[in-house]
Amino acid sequence: MAPGGGDVNLFAEAIAYLLDPASWTGAGSIGLxxxxxxxxxxxxxxxAAAIGVPAGVLIGHTGxxxxxxxxxxxxxxxxPTLGLLTIFGLLLGIGxxxxxxxxxxxxxxxxxxxAYAGVESVDRLVIGGARAIGMTERQILTGVELPLASPVLIGGLRSAALQVISTAxxxxxxxxxxxxRLIFAGLKTRDYGVMLAGSLLVALLALVVELLFQAAQSAASRRAEPISTPRTTGRARASERNP
Amino acid sequence: MIEFASVRKEYPGGSVAVEDFSLTIPSHAVAVLVGSSGCGKTTLLRMVNRMVDPSSGTVSIDGVDVRSMDPVKLRRSIGYVLQAGGLLPHRTIADNVATVPVLEGRSRRQARKDALGLLERVGLDTALADRYPAQLSGGQQQRVGVARALAADPNILLMDEPFGAVDPIVRDQLQTEMRSLQAELGKTIVFVTHDIDEAFALGDEVLVLRKGAEIAQRGTPAEILANPADEFVASFVGAGSARRTLRIREVGGRSVVVDGDDRPTGVLAR
Amino acid sequence: MNWLSQNLHIVGALLVDHLVLSIVPIALAILVSVPLGWLAARYRRARTPLLTGTGLLYAIPSLPLFIIVAPLIGVPVRSPVTIVVALTLYGVALLVRGAADAFGSVPRETMLAADAMGHAAWARFWRVELPLAGPVLLSSLRVVVVSTVSLVTVGAVVGASSLGTLFTDGFQRGIEASILTGLVLTVVVAFALDAIVVLAGRLAMPWRRAVAT
Incomplete structure (x- = not known):
């Protein structure tokens, strides 16, 4: 595969494949x-969010x-993600x-x-203040803890999203x-152009998702810390992920 | 009127914050609980609005056991001021002050309008209303904390070392303003501090507490200064120190008050 | 256990491949990232493009990155060079931010004091900035070490041999023991290299225990 030399041609091939209307039709179309x-x-x-967010919030809330x-x-x-995938595949079958x-x-x-780090990072004094003036536990959660935790919480979702797109x-x-499938089909038929086309699409998809989450995260930061400069968005993610 | 009747608080794990505490605070009075950290004073304060429930004994307000009241309703009816304000960092000053009235169902518009009045009342420029807490100085945040506590027009104010985080000059200023505010409003105030000078500056009645919230002495500031009950109180108030033993010296026909080191501290008014 | 004893020599060879494919990119990533991170910490103008660029690079999934990198450097995708280059890029993406934070955490006063004592810029870097940035740097290096060791296995699907080969082979031939061996060994290698980094950190910075991640 990809012999030295005509490598630029491979990108041209990949792009040609992506631009070919035939690739976008039928049962195995790119769009699909x-x-x-x-x-x-x-x-x-x-x-993952339905399980992880409530659990993380609970852990952050109670410590x-x-x-x-x-x-x-x-x-x-x-x-290793591949190890996890293959062992699950062997145990559960090809579905x-x-x-x-x-x-x-x-x-x-x-x-x-x-979720845990976000909720835990909320100043105890602020929560104590909210309780002291008579906010109910639910109001404290939705009105104080969640908005203040949201930048870090969204950071966790962002790491997870990238992890999932990659592992998918x-x-x-x-x-x-x-x-x-494009990548593995190309691998099987020794068609590097198709492999590359699939790779470029996945990379593009991941970048779009990353940028969307970045935007969501900085919007949440502006709400949680209205006057300070937005939190360095990479913090929450440095802790976890393995593409 | 706030009444503590033989309250005791033991935390899980066996540490006893309050051994056996009884006290009646008359309405419209300022009672200051003073003691070093860990003496149980904050625990006592929090029993009033049920942030902490006593292990035994009762706390009652105007004869009603607070335990018979819903904690959230109780807290909304009592003003609470914390150190550094405990303000919500993601809401503007006006929204912070308006929090309880809005929770109680008042329109946001009306609550914000009332908030502006309260800000003026605690000596803040209403131009600050749309700023966020982090944009204010410590002293200003503290004033917002007081305004927020007053928002629901409570009869009772609980103050937990409210001026502990600001510098001495601002603290003096805040204390002076609090005295004039209280002269005007006549709330029942329970004030917690570790600073005996603050206790003397603000309290109608001062309670010096030892560990376990045991009352070492109770009295007006003057009574405590005049006759410290024991060694503990004497050393806590600094009785006998140069600062507390003043004498008069005649200078140029005026009576100058000097301390134990002969440093002048003022003159007697004519 | 039976499978393992019969295939010990294969597993051993794959382990060696895995170690090479892990350690080389980690070392290269350190060499590239420390100067870049220092630049990002000291020069505002360098900071945004460096951190944005590396951040986006990190978003690209590993398998596609292998496939994109290979034709760019003109080697087959299954070549160890492809894996090393791609994993170095990931390592750099993570470490540049860590290094920028690390150098940014050195107090200005300390650097002024170092200047005042007469350190030249080069001496100040080696004797003051790097040691003080060390603990934070070390904690992001640990993340890089662990994730690199895990990522190496992905190369197996394009034919680059490593402990990941135990996953692909095991899956194709339906041998659970092969996959489990690969899983356990990969995790063990990750934690072993992590432990070495922590130990090296303690020896190099005896005044401070490593900052836990």
Missing amino acids: RILEHLAFSGAVLLV RGRGLVIALTSGARAI IEAPFLALVVLALPPVLAG TLAAYISDTGLG
Whole structure:
């Protein structure tokens, strides 16, 4: 594959493939693959958020179980995603369940860590003040803790989203789904142009998602810290992820 | 009237913050609980608005046991001022002051309008209304904290070391203003501090507390200065120190008051 | 266990490949990132493009990055060079920010004091800035070490041999023991290299225990 020399041609080939109307029609069209990839990643993220956000908020709120979160996030970084995918694939078969489950497992730690760290970073004095003037626990949660925690919380979702998009690509190795299929199809037929086309699409998709989350995060920062300069957006993410 | 009847507070794990405390604070009076950190004074304060419930004994307001009241309603009916204000950093000054009235169902517009009046009352320029807490000085934040506590027009104000985080000059100023505010409003105030001078400056009645919130002495500032009950109180108020033992020297026909080191501190008024 | 004892020599060879593919990019990433991070910390104008650029680079998933990098440098995608270059890029993406934070955390007064004592710029970097930036630098290096070791395995799907080969082989041939061996060994390698970094940090900075991540 990709012999030295005519390498620029490979990019030309990839772009030609992407621009070819034939690639965008039929059962295995690029548009369909993109939708598949997005829907799959979105569903994983939703499930991970539905579990991880409430759990993380609870841990940050009560301070109980923080050791677990820290161990989980640093441990999760060491676990190779491909290993997790293949073992789930062997155990659960070639359906979509194996990659789905593996991805939820991978997405949980950053979501949990973001929610936990966000809520924990809220000044105790501010919460005490809110309670002292008679805000109910629910009002404290929704009116004080969540808005103030949101930049870090969204940072965790952002790490998880990138992790999921990345690993969803690998998931095509064990289950026929998403943009990874272009890559593995190209690999099988020794068509580097198609592999490259798939790779460029995934990279583009990841960048778009990254930029969207960045925007959401700085909007949340402006709300949580209206006058200071926006929080350095990379902080929450430095802690977790393994593309 | 606030009444503590044999209250005791033991935290899980066995540490006892309050051993056995009884006290009646008459309406419209300022009672100052003073003691070093960890003596249980803040715990006592928080029992009044049920941030802490006593392990045994009762706290009652105008004869009603606070435990029979809903904590959230109780807290909204009592003003609470914390150190450094405890303001919500993501809301403007006016919104901070308007928080409780809005929670109580008043229109945001009306609450914000009332907030401006309160800001003036505590000596703040209403131009600050749309700023955020982090844009204000410590002293200004503290004033906002007081304005917020007054927003629901409570009869009772609880103040937890409210001026502890500001520098001495601003603290003096805030104390003076608080005295004139109280002369005007006549709230029942429970004030917690570790600073005996602040206690003497503000309290109608001062309670010097030892560990476990045991009352070492209770009295007006003058009574405590004149006759410290024991060694502990004497050393806490600094009785016998140069600063507390003043004498008069005649200079140029005026009576100058000097301290134990002969440093002049003022003249007797004519 | 039976599978492992029969395949010990293969596993050993893959382990060596894995170590090489991990350690080389980590070392290269340090060499590139420390100066870049210093620039980002000291020059406002360098900061935004450097941090934005590396941040976006980090967003690109690993498998696509391998495939994009290979034709750019003119080597086959399965070549160790591809893996090393791509993982170095990831390491740089993470470490530049860490290094920028680390050098940014050195108090200005300390640097002024160093100047006042007569340190030349070069001496100030080696004797004052780098040691003081050390703990923060070390904590982001630990993240890089652990994630690099894990990422190396992805190369197996394009044929670059590493412990990841145990995943692809194990999956193709339906051998769970192979995948489990790969999982355990990858995690062990990650924690072992992490421990070495922490230990080296303690030896190099005896005045301070490493900042935990």
